[in-house]
Amino acid sequence: MLLLLATAAAGQAVNSDSWAATDALGRKVREYKDAGDKKKDKFVGIFYLTWHMGRNDTTSQVKNITEIVRQHPEAMKDYNHPAWGTSKPGIFFWDEPLFGYYKTTDPWVLRKHAEMLADAGIDVVFCDCTNGTLTYSDSYEALMKTWDQAQKDGVKVPKIAFLLPFGAVPNSLVSLRQLYNDVYKPGRYENLWFRWKGKPLIMAYPDNLTDSPEDRAIADFFTFRPGQPDYVNGPFPNRNDQWSWLEIYPQHGYVKGPDGGFEQVSVGLAQNTSFAFKGHCNAFNTKETFGRNFSMLNGFDPRVDGYLYGWNFQEQWNRAFELDPELVFVTEWNEFIAGQWLPEHGWDGFPFSFVDLFDSNHSRDIEPNKSWGDKGDAYYLQLVDNVRKFKGMTPPEKASAPQTIKIGKADGWDGVAPYFASYKGNTMHRDHYGYCDRYYTNNTGRNDIVGAKVARDADNVYFYVETADKLTPATDRNWMMLFIDVDRDKATGWNGYDLIVNRTSPHGKKAVIEKNVGGRWEWEAVGESKFAVNGNKLELAIAKQLMNLTGDDVDIEFKWNDNMQENGNIMDFYVNGDTAPGGRFNYVYTTKPK
Numbered sequence: 001m002l003l004l005l006a007t008a009a010a011g012q013a014v015n016s017d018s019w020a021a022t023d024a025l026g027r028k029v030r031e032y033k034d035a036g037d038k039k040k041d042k043f044v045g046i047f048y049l050t051w052h053m054g055r056n057d058t059t060s061q062v063k064n065i066t067e068i069v070r071q072h073p074e075a076m077k078d079y080n081h082p083a084w085g086t087s088k089p090g091i092f093f094w095d096e097p098l099f100g101y102y103k104t105t106d107p108w109v110l111r112k113h114a115e116m117l118a119d120a121g122i123d124v125v126f127c128d129c130t131n132g133t134l135t136y137s138d139s140y141e142a143l144m145k146t147w148d149q150a151q152k153d154g155v156k157v158p159k160i161a162f163l164l165p166f167g168a169v170p171n172s173l174v175s176l177r178q179l180y181n182d183v184y185k186p187g188r189y190e191n192l193w194f195r196w197k198g199k200p201l202i203m204a205y206p207d208n209l210t211d212s213p214e215d216r217a218i219a220d221f222f223t224f225r226p227g228q229p230d231y232v233n234g235p236f237p238n239r240n241d242q243w244s245w246l247e248i249y250p251q252h253g254y255v256k257g258p259d260g261g262f263e264q265v266s267v268g269l270a271q272n273t274s275f276a277f278k279g280h281c282n283a284f285n286t287k288e289t290f291g292r293n294f295s296m297l298n299g300f301d302p303r304v305d306g307y308l309y310g311w312n313f314q315e316q317w318n319r320a321f322e323l324d325p326e327l328v329f330v331t332e333w334n335e336f337i338a339g340q341w342l343p344e345h346g347w348d349g350f351p352f353s354f355v356d357l358f359d360s361n362h363s364r365d366i367e368p369n370k371s372w373g374d375k376g377d378a379y380y381l382q383l384v385d386n387v388r389k390f391k392g393m394t395p396p397e398k399a400s401a402p403q404t405i406k407i408g409k410a411d412g413w414d415g416v417a418p419y420f421a422s423y424k425g426n427t428m429h430r431d432h433y434g435y436c437d438r439y440y441t442n443n444t445g446r447n448d449i450v451g452a453k454v455a456r457d458a459d460n461v462y463f464y465v466e467t468a469d470k471l472t473p474a475t476d477r478n479w480m481m482l483f484i485d486v487d488r489d490k491a492t493g494w495n496g497y498d499l500i501v502n503r504t505s506p507h508g509k510k511a512v513i514e515k516n517v518g519g520r521w522e523w524e525a526v527g528e529s530k531f532a533v534n535g536n537k538l539e540l541a542i543a544k545q546l547m548n549l550t551g552d553d554v555d556i557e558f559k560w561n562d563n564m565q566e567n568g569n570i571m572d573f574y575v576n577g578d579t580a581p582g583g584r585f586n587y588v589y590t591t592k593p594k
Contacts, residue, residue, distance in 0.1 A: 012451065014154055014421045016119040017393040019585040020557050022490045023381040024374045024570075025308060030385050031588075032393045039392040045194075046117065046366070047163070047245060047332035048125035050139035052104040052435070060085075060436045062101045063092045065338070066359055066371060076285075079342060079352045090340045093435075094357040097336055098368040098376055098574060101435040104139040108430035108442065110146040112574070113367075115423055115582055117333070118156045120380065121387040124194040126163045126203060126245075126329065130227070133174040135162070137182065144189040151191065153425035159194035161201045163245065166229035168207035176204050180218050199223040203243060225264070228254070231271050232279030246271060246331045248279050249296040249315050253323045262325040267316040267386075269331070269364040269379065270294070272356060283341075283353030284362035291361035307361035308375055310382050317386045328390060330383065334367040374495075374570050377584060399591045402552075403455045405462040407541050408509075408532040413453055413464050420452040420587045422560075422580035424468050442576065447471055447480060447562040449580040454589040456554050460541045463501075465560050465580075467536045474506045478564045478577070480538055485557040485586065486547045494521055495570050495584075496557070499547065501540065506531050511540050521568030557586035 021029040068075055068083045075081035084090060093101060102109045129135045147157040162179055165172040184200060193200045205226040209215040228242040236252045243254045244266040253262030270291045272284040282289065293306035295315045320328050338357040347353035357363045366383055368376040397418035405412045427445030434440050448468035455462040463482060482501040490496035493516040500523055504512040511531035514523035529540045563577030573579045581587060
């Protein structure tokens with residue numbers, strides 16, 4: 001019976017729609033009751049950078065604009081300041097990504113991206129191949145290999161498409177032929193191709209394809225949606241097959257259908273332009289560019305930390321809701337780096353320009369970063385919230401009837417619902433070069449959590465969790481910790497978690513239950529729980545009295561974590577060990593009527 005239970009559980013799909021989350025700013029991600037049912041034929045894509053690669057150079061160091069300006073503010077007036085280094089024009093990060101200064105050939109990072117984007121409801125990534133003839137084949141090979149395996153492990157990975165240069169130029173034709181011959185013609189990773197109107201989609205110009213047999217085959221193979229490059233609020237599109245990648249508000253709808261609706265609208269976090277430059281592309285370090293804190297309707301957010309609240313991003317989403325296209329193109333996930341250019345290079349910043357990225361406000365990355373601390377995922381959760389509103393949601397499964405569980409048997413869970421599935425195969429270890437002299441290892445993956453259940457009776461709430469393989473000893477540090485938000489109120493407890501189990505190692509057949517003290521990472525023991533491990537299964541019972549639960553109904557959020565490294569840092573849930581569900585998400589167990 002235990003084998004049958006494990007097999008049935010493993011076959012259940014992960015449903016991130018049923019998860020709850022509240023960001024560090026107190027903004028709750030909408031749930032099903034607010035988003036409504038799943039809408040037909042609605043898609044969200046995101047601009048994705050695969051060009052974080054290059055040779056390993058242990059003699060040079062990563063340069064971070066935010067750190068340089070903080071330590072040497074005078075450097076912003078001197079192109080030759082030693083803080084900028086001697087390599088010109090140089091490559092600079094506006095901030096450090098949460099996963100470090102990684103390369104997009106790192107399978108550990110690519111697996112993290114696959115899960116985070118799947119959890120956000122992203123349907124397709126558009127890989128940036130807009131520079132010259134570069135398609136970054138090493139990176140897209142690593143991406144496809146990693147995401148193919150993630151898909152096999154149950155991750156609803158985004159499909160893959162490519163954005164080529166913004167014009168029918170020779171570079172675009174070279175890239176188009178290369179991608180076709182390397183990926184599409186031989187049918188490699190066809191399960192990852194994003195299709196549009198019946199064919200694989202590519203954002204490229206078909207105009208300079210020749211009449212050769214090879215080029216005719218390419219012309220027939222794809223659905224072409226050439227990229228429209230300009231941000232300005234002008235007479236766009238200027239041809240009827242274009243899609244946009246970034247615009248200022250109010251954005252345009254692209255490719256009008258016979259019913260008057262649009263195929264595509266772009267949504268950006270910020271735009272490197274200003275009123276002075278009339279919406280045309282310019283350096284982001286010039287005055288009053290349209291950063292994250294900008295709104296065309298409300299001006300600039302006056303708060304010092306206004307860049308966190310996403311006025312620009314939300315205004316653009318509101319426009320997308322108004323136009324209601326088939327697909328929203330979000331700019332962007334993970335660019336992070338910028339060149340430092342002089343005026344003779346064609347940009348107007350003085351004495352030099354950081355064009356596409358500059359600092360926390362003047363950047364467009366959604367992928368969490370390090371310098372914002374526990375607010376580093378604010379834009380990720382804002383993305384999730386808006387995707388849910390745009391696409392609608394799958395209704396959560398109802399909780400089964402009350403049931404008493406005999407702890408230690410592990411065979412009384414068959415009829416208990418819902419099953420809270422988690423991804424299998426994501427405790428892989430990291431061992432890969434980063435940028436310059438950085439090298440990253442992470443061996444914290446230990447117990448691979450694949451699913452959980454909750455049951456209740458008049459006196460207790462029962463918790464069950466299973467892993468892909470036999471559980472490691474309960475004496476391990478930070479072993480299989482259970483976090484519970486008993487009141488679903490983020491104003492109480494540590495990031496809302498009022499109780500924690502197994503922070504202190506279990507003893508005998510008892511697990512230690514601790515209550516949060518003062519909202520910080522401080523806990524005090526308040527009781528014990530019946531506790532049992534059977535192979536890859538763990539179960540325990542917590543008295544309702546300890547959870548301050550009265551009456552018959554239960555309405556809680558919870559998550560399981562194994563091998564947390566930075567106790568007290570909620571961002572650790574994205575990085576180390578295994579967390580179910582991932583990051584700041586929680587499972588919701590409720591018996592209350594909807």
